[in-house]
Amino acid sequence: MNIERYLTAHRQGTPGQIFRLLRQGRVTVDDQVVDSPRTDVTSDQQVRVDGLTVTGRQPQYLLFNKPVGFVLNLEPTSQRSLGSLLNSLDQQRSLKALANLPKEAVGLVLASDDERFLADVARQNWRSTLQIVLAGTTVPDLSANVAFQDVTSQVDTVHQTVTVALTTTDVAAGVSALSNLAHANEPVVRTQFGPVALPVDLAVGTYRGLFANEIDALNGPLDLKTE
Template identity: 65%
Template sequence: MNIERYLTEHRQGTPLQILRLLRQGRVTVNSDVIDSPRTTVVEADNVRVDGMTVTGRQPQYLVFNKPVGFQLSMDPTMPHSLGSLLNAFDQPRQLDALADLPKEAVGLVLTSDDVRFLTDVTGQNWPSRFQVQVSGTVVPTLAPNQAFQDVTMQVDQVHQQVTVALTTIDSAMAVAALEKLPDVLGPVERLAVGPLRLPVDLPVGAYRGLLPTEIDELTGPLDEKIKTN
């Protein structure tokens, strides 16, 4: 069979991920770097991705709804860390998190044991969407900042509160600015990173695997380059 089908059957990623693995020179067959998806392989061949045999590389891609006050460490023995939220099956994995959300905030955090994937996502410089609720129906004043885009103020007369939301690539600045608003009702929440939105059915403190479509959307610009080559 060809290497593309072989990697697919061994669960090495989505079809677009597999093409990118090949184009990035991350796949070897019997120590030779392979970049063509049509290369023929047999079961006796030594196929590796990132230096690991394909039978030992089953990458994980997770999205967390981080609680307030939790650090982004994936060490399961550290209290109040994302690692402490992992189930027994995921604890042995060498996961890393995109370290771009202050512990005072809640919401979407990406983690994976595929370091190259996290590097690729970081390289896209995706903006994040943040929001916070403030008490009352008077629209608060948010200091102007060129780093903030799509700023919205939604008044809820029934619950007597205003939802302030913005998009930015500077997560720390956004959290700091929103926390300083008067009469804030709770922590700042990250709702999205680029095309990935926080799943509405994912409770605070829980996590789930990324869907193949979500993985492809996060690395979309890279995969578009691959498809046009």
């Protein structure tokens, strides 16, 4: 079979991820770089991705709605951590969190055991969208902070609240700035990371797998530089 079908059969990612691996020269067959998806490969040849032998093990890609006060530790035995939320099957994975979020905030956090995916997404330097609900109808001014983009405020005169949202790559600074606003009685929520939004039907303290289109979007445009 050709190398594209081989990598698909051996669960090396979505079609987009496999195309990326080939174009970036990260696939070798018997120590020779292969970049064409039509290259034939046989069962007795040694296929590696990023120098690691292809085993057929399915990577895991997860999206959490992190509760307030929980840390990003993914060890199942760690109290008040993402690891404590995992089911028995996912507890066996060597997962790592992506998209850092302070424990005082809630919302979207990604995790995976696919080191290639984690590195590719980290290189994109995606912005996070953060928001908080304030009591009252006074709109705060965050325009002076150049680290924040797309700062918006939406006044709800019925419930007498203001929802403030911003995007930034400096999540810690964004969480701190929003948390310190007057009349901030609720935690900061990360509602989006890059192209992926927090699902409205994903309850706090639960998680689901990422869809193939979300994985490909998080990887960003194809860049032949892997560094």
